[in-house]
Amino acid sequence: MARSPLSPFSPGFWRSPLRGTWFTSVLGVVLLGGITLLFVTGLLSYAAYNPDLSPVNDKTPDKGILGFYLFSWPTDPHWLYRLNQGVHVTLGITLIPVLLAKLWSVAPKLFTLPPARSLTHALERISLLLLVGGALFEFVTGVLNVQLDYLFPGSFYPLHFYGAWVFFTAFVAHAALKTPLALRNLRRLREERTEPVAPEPAAPTVSRRGALWFVGGGSLLLFLTTAGQSFDGVLRRTALLAPHGGAEPGSGPGGFQINKTAAYAGIDPAETSEEAWRLVVTGRGGTVRLSRADLLRLPLHSAALPIACVEGWSTSDQWWRGVRLRDLAALVGYEGDPPDVFVESLQRRGAFRRAALRANQVADPRSLLALFVNGEDLTPDHGHPARIIVPAAPGVLTTKWVARLTFGDL
Known part of the structure; x- marks a missing residue:
């Protein structure tokens, strides 16, 4: 039996028969709509902080032209931010399996040699590196913020804000180049066989449609265990992946979610007594x-x-x-x-x-x-x-x- 090449730069290293233009195109179209909605809701979330009220609310003081769209955040409807941020966070987590599958499907292209065949090809490769790096950065920092794990250096707000603009710029450039090709590939949606990426594909263990069902199932599972944090009643109990999801904390009039306790915030009870507080x-x-x-x-x-x-x-x-x-x-x-x-x-x-x-x-x-x-x-x-x-x-x-x-x- 011939040994598989050990280097990812060798074409024979990538042998999965699942990789192909149709599989990649389906994932790409899903991400095209999903990431666009993520970007828009992210911009709206930033606007809701009224960052033009400098320097108090402005966590990104050097944003310059990137703040061109900012406006006074409205108060109606009263659930506006609840809806916007619920969609932003839930959609972002739900898209994680789709993003990982898309990166897996195009991984061989990241290792093709020579790295640049022309100036146009070099620019495309650079945009691809920004796209992949930006996607991983935005999704990782977003998930860490949702889980209240601030492992990254610096403040979440400027990191996520500037990272989003870098990522989305590369995303738009990539989409402009690849969307027409993806749509042509999807016209062959009912064809099980499409040209594989692997020159010597291994024996298939699952169909491409089966792989898509697997990816979709992962996204559905993440949706069901996250979305409940934005709803009321019994649905909240399904938010197993959300630190403030699940059942209502405690009981009585004050039995609802909090982000910071008085002890964490360093509140001295003597300062808040009726005699002392003014x-x-x-x-x-x-x-x-x-x-x-x-x-x-x-x-x-x-x-x-x-x-x-x-x-x-x-x-x-x-x-x-x-x-x-x-x-x-x-x-x-x-x-x-x-x-x-x-x-x-x-x-x-x-x-x-x-x-x-x-x-x-x-x-x-x-x-x-x-x-x-x-x-x-x-x-x-x-x-x-x-x-x-x-x-x-x-x-x-x-x-x-x-x-x-x-x-x-x-």
């Missing part, structure tokens, strides 16, 4: 200091809103009650249309100890400095004595353990 509100009309008792004497309002985070998990609508942000703005000289607001927390550890909200978010009557949730005082882990809750905003902007509100131009 909310400082500043604006063009001066500064006022409000105790919890003072806040309770102001008009209180309620809103049913979810919390949705960048990792893809979200809560069901919780019933919040507190003082409207626009009413607090009125206390310091902003009657009528309120301005942006800068929010500071007692939090000592972790990201987003400070955050800013757009004027349209402050003006929404459902935007509250919440004091109660589901009929009871906020628990320490949910931000007692007061937290921000805003419709359609990412969870990190719904600041907990609020200490100061500064209204005005940021």
Whole structure:
């Protein structure tokens, strides 16, 4: 029996009969639609942070022209960010088997010699390296972020943002070159036999359609064990791969998901006691200091809103009650249309100890400095004595353990 070549640069090294133009084309078309949707929802997720509110919310200060599309994130519908981020994270995880299968199907092309036959071929190979490297980088950092495993150097936000632009640029170039060929190959969808990549293919153990069913089954399994973190009720129990998925944590009015506990954030209970805590509100009309008792004497309002985070998990609508942000703005000289607001927390550890909200978010009557949730005082882990809750905003902007509100131009 002849020995198989040991070098991946040898054509005889790649003998799987599954590799072929039809198999690769099917995977490529799936990724064409899926990755495009991933990129769009990723851009929207970034816009939801209102990064133009510099330097508070801006985690990518050198983005330059890449921020050309940014806009004031809306507050309607109130589940907008929950939907967008649920789609982004769930789709990204679901596409992992498809991506790996696609990389496996084209692996021989990465080792072809000579590496460049012409300038055009050299540019195509470079774009392919950027495409493969960018895809692996984006999917790996995304999965690590979802699992709260920050093993990569630096902040997730600029790494994922700039990586997405590099990857998608290479993806667009590759798609422009290969999509017409892929569509021609798919016209032969019912043909079991297509030209194989391997010059001396090994005996088949499964058909190409069988391989596609295997890849699709892997994607379906990941979907079923991830998507539940964005839903309510019994579906949430299927989110086995999501750190904040599964059954509702605890019971009672405060029995819903959290990202940071009071202990993790370094909150000293002595600071949040009714005797010690004061909310400082500043604006063009001066500064006022409000105790919890003072806040309770102001008009209180309620809103049913979810919390949705960048990792893809979200809560069901919780019933919040507190003082409207626009009413607090009125206390310091902003009657009528309120301005942006800068929010500071007692939090000592972790990201987003400070955050800013757009004027349209402050003006929404459902935007509250919440004091109660589901009929009871906020628990320490949910931000007692007061937290921000805003419709359609990412969870990190719904600041907990609020200490100061500064209204005005940021």
